[in-house]
Amino acid sequence: xxxxxxxxxxxxxPAAEFLSPAGRRMYFPYGGILGxxxxxxxxEINATVxxxxxxxxxxxxxxxxxxxxxxxxxxxxxxxxxxxxxxxxMWRAMEFAKNPSLKGKTFSNPVVTNALTHGIRICAELFxxxxxxxxxxxxxxxxxxxxxxxxxxxxxxxxxxxRRGAFDAEAMKKALLAPGAKKILILNxxxxxxxxxxxxADAKRIVSAVRSAAAKGKKIVxxxxxxxxxxxxxxxxxxxxxxxxxxxxxxxxxAVKLDGTTKEDYVWGMxxxxxxxxxxxxxxxxxxxxxxxxxxxxxxxxxxVNAIGQHLAINAFEDPGYAAQKREKFAVLKKRYHQIRVIxxxxxGYARHFEVMPFNSGYFMCVKPIGVDAEKVRRHLVAKYSVGxxxxxxxxxxxxxxxxxxxxxKLFASVDAAIADLTTKTTSKGTHQ
Numbered sequence: 392x393x394x395x396x397x398x399x400x401x402x403x404x405p406a407a408e409f410l411s412p413a414g415r416r417m418y419f420p421y422g423g424i425l426g427x428x429x430x431x432x433x434x435e436i437n438a439t440v441x442x443x444x445x446x447x448x449x450x451x452x453x454x455x456x457x458x459x460x461x462x463x464x465x466x467x468x469x470x471x472x473x474x475x476x477x478x479x480x481m482w483r484a485m486e487f488a489k490n491p492s493l494k495g496k497t498f499s500n501p502v503v504t505n506a507l508t509h510g511i512r513i514c515a516e517l518f519x520x521x522x523x524x525x526x527x528x529x530x531x532x533x534x535x536x537x538x539x540x541x542x543x544x545x546x547x548x549x550x551x552x553x554r555r556g557a558f559d560a561e562a563m564k565k566a567l568l569a570p571g572a573k574k575i576l577i578l579n580x581x582x583x584x585x586x587x588x589x590x591x592a593d594a595k596r597i598v599s600a601v602r603s604a605a606a607k608g609k610k611i612v613x614x615x616x617x618x619x620x621x622x623x624x625x626x627x628x629x630x631x632x633x634x635x636x637x638x639x640x641x642x643x644x645x646a647v648k649l650d651g652t653t654k655e656d657y658v659w660g661m662x663x664x665x666x667x668x669x670x671x672x673x674x675x676x677x678x679x680x681x682x683x684x685x686x687x688x689x690x691x692x693x694x695x696v697n698a699i700g701q702h703l704a705i706n707a708f709e710d711p712g713y714a715a716q717k718r719e720k721f722a723v724l725k726k727r728y729h730q731i732r733v734i735x736x737x738x739x740g741y742a743r744h745f746e747v748m749p750f751n752s753g754y755f756m757c758v759k760p761i762g763v764d765a766e767k768v769r770r771h772l773v774a775k776y777s778v779g780x781x782x783x784x785x786x787x788x789x790x791x792x793x794x795x796x797x798x799x800x801k802l803f804a805s806v807d808a809a810i811a812d813l814t815t816k817t818t819s820k821g822t823h824q
Contacts, residue, residue: 431779455710474503492635501665519545560596581753638669754792
């Protein structure tokens with residue numbers, strides 16, 4: 392049991408006896424992303440949060456969403472547990488447009504969720520239990536463990552994310568073939584925290600590995616966490632969702648696609664997401680049954696997703712300026728990404744203090760400090776350099792989505808200096824002793 396959960400249970404004392412097993416496992420991750428972000432709120436450079444800001448520090452919001460706050464009275468009605476029918480139809484049509492490989496594939500209509508986190512929770516409750524195993528890269532969003540392991544009691548197994556600068560599909564395959572009942576594989580591209588999306592070669596290896604494990608009798612639910620979908624900044628990257636490949640891969644594979652407006656459309660507080668299902672040979676009735684399962688989960692948890700957010704999404708998608716505005720906001724992030732590439736290329740000396748993890752997309756990139764603890768570096772950055780970062784899996788995550796282009800140089804110079812400070816301090820201690 393997580394130490395934070397144990398601490399809460401101890402604080403509750405005899406009252407902890409009222410908790411269910413899931414209740415005893417639950418905790419709030421004070422020391423995780425949220426806690427680290429709180430420590431960085433007053434920093435000059437705050438590269439912690441998974442949102443995006445303009446160069447002037449204001450939220451990177453599209454006008455087609457912002458101006459639509461004036462809605463008619465229908466926005467105050469219940470939306471239904473499946474979501475607004477019009478929004479579901481629109482999102483499905485957009486999925487085909489964004490993923491041409493879905494043409495000819497059969498998949499369910501999307502069910503509206505309270506953004507991605509809620510969709511992950513729905514999947515955990517529908518597919519994962521104490522006898523099942525979540526197979527997850529070792530560089531992952533920490534909320535996966537809170538949902539799958541603590542909330543539903545699923546066992547979590549991590550595999551090595553990278554090997555020689557590429558996605559380690561062999562490590563993933565080994566984890567899928569390990570003894571155990573059903574496996575739930577979660578793939579997040581662009582990845583949080585690394586900002587890495589599978590290359591075309593990676594994608595082929597990933598799909599082949601899942602097909603091979605399924606052919607050997609493994610039942611696999613593949614969850615495609617597409618929260619940052621579309622934010623790809625390099626050529627040779629697999630730009631579509633792997634959901635298309637998994638939708639009819641093998642009868643032992645059930646594919647789930649989680650996506651939404653949050654990161655794709657820069658509306659983090661609107662909380663509108665979608666969950667879609669597919670499997671080889673699925674009939675229309677079978678897919679409707681999965682939609683009903685998901686909607687039943689929504690009904691039992693929150694009744695239905697807020698209608699105002701859904702109407703905002705419909706209005707924005709119908710706005711003639713939607714596509715152009717989205718390209719404009721994408722260009723802001725892409726410019727910062729390429730500026731980071733320039734900074735790293737022109738400062739080869741940074742390699743003495745940190746290793747740059749593979750990245751090519753999304754909101755983030757990560758560096759691995761050399762010779763010092765990442766958490767010590769994070770705290771030192773806040774205290775001495777007024778720079779906020781996040782530590783996950785021993786890496787320092789830098790959210791360039793929140794940092795103006797003009798401050799990126801200072802961000803990396805500060806990380807380099809902080810590690811140098813701590814390295815010097817460690818060396819001095821060793822010499823003194």
